[in-house]
Structure formats: C-alpha cells, structure tokens
Amino acid sequence: MIEKTGVPSAKQIASCFPDKITLKKPKAIIECYKEIPCNPCDTSCPFDAITVPEDINVRPSIDFDKCTGCGICVYHCPGLAISVMQLKDGMVSMKIPYEFTPLPNQGETVNVMNRAGDIITPGTITKVQHTDKMNKTALLHVEIPEAYLYDAITVEVKHGSE
Ligand code: SF4
Ligand code: SF4
Secondary structure, eight states, X not given: OHHHHSSOOHHHHHXXXXXXXXXXXXXXXXXXXXXXXXXXXHHHOTTOOEEOOSSTTSOOEEOTTTOOOOOHHHHHOTTOOEEEEEEETTEEEEEEEEOOSSBOOTTOEXXXXXXXXXXXXXXXXXEEEOOGGGTTOEEEEEEEEGGGTTTOOEEEOSSOBO
C-alpha cells in the first residue's frame, strides 16, 4: 500500500502499536516503514528503548517495557515518523512533532488529520513544547476521542500564534 499511495495500510499501522492495556501508559509509536540509513531515534532515547542494529538500514524496533513516553525521540526523528500515544478515559493523549508556524496555543481546538490528509475530528491542544534544544521541531500534546487512535497522525492549526 505505502509503495503505491504513500499511505500505510491499516495492517501496517496496527503493527506499530502495542495492545491497549500497554497504551494505558504513554508509548512511542514508530511508523518507520522504509529501510533507510538513519538512527537518531536510537541515539536520542535516554531509556535505551529503541534499537537500530549495526546495519543502520534495518528498521528500528522498540521495547515498550522500557519506553516511558517521554517524547524525546519524537522531535529527534528527521522523518517525523514517531508519535507518543496514551489511552485514558475514552480519549487519546497524543504527542506529535510539528514543524509549521504558527504554533497552536494551549487550549486551542485544531483539525486532526489522518495519513491521507483528511480532517477526521477536532482535537484539543493540551500543551506545546518548543525549546532551543528541540531541533526546531515542536512537540504538540493533543487530546482526541479514542475512536481515532489508529487514524490520527497530525493537525491543522486554525489560529495559533507566531
Ligand atoms: S518516548 Fe522517550 S522513552 Fe520512549 S522511545 Fe522515545 S525517547 Fe525513548
Ligand atoms: S530516526 Fe526516525 S526516520 Fe530515522 S530510523 Fe528512527 S524512526 Fe526512522
């Protein structure tokens, strides 16, 4: 699927997620579908949860037991291929990378989009992290209904601030 459309199949997406019990704690979801020579996800993780083998072309693997959901790998991945997801009370708390301006404001409602670029639901920005150490990639914390767990990937900011 991804070879033809650039959009991964539902099966490919599901293969990146742990079970929903595990997702009661925040976990990194790595959607790195291609073999590429890259490893900042591995080198940036302070908990040694991500492994890219000596052959740097091999896709990364993650040990969900070690992952704390801190989000550091999210803003170090040059491919914007990692997010953090957590299930709580029928909602998903997402941490996603964001490299556009304007950045949204905390409390703002944004359009949440799927991998095909379609708007699927409104989401609420619960936090915006953006410091000098973050490689010009902001970390947006977004809350959405659980029904969109496997579909949501990024957001469209409607207002925001520079
Ligand atoms: S979210 Fe944090 S603990 Fe989990 S893999 Fe990424 S850097 Fe490591
Ligand atoms: S840093 Fe990102 S693009 Fe590079 S191997 Fe890791 S997940 Fe894939």
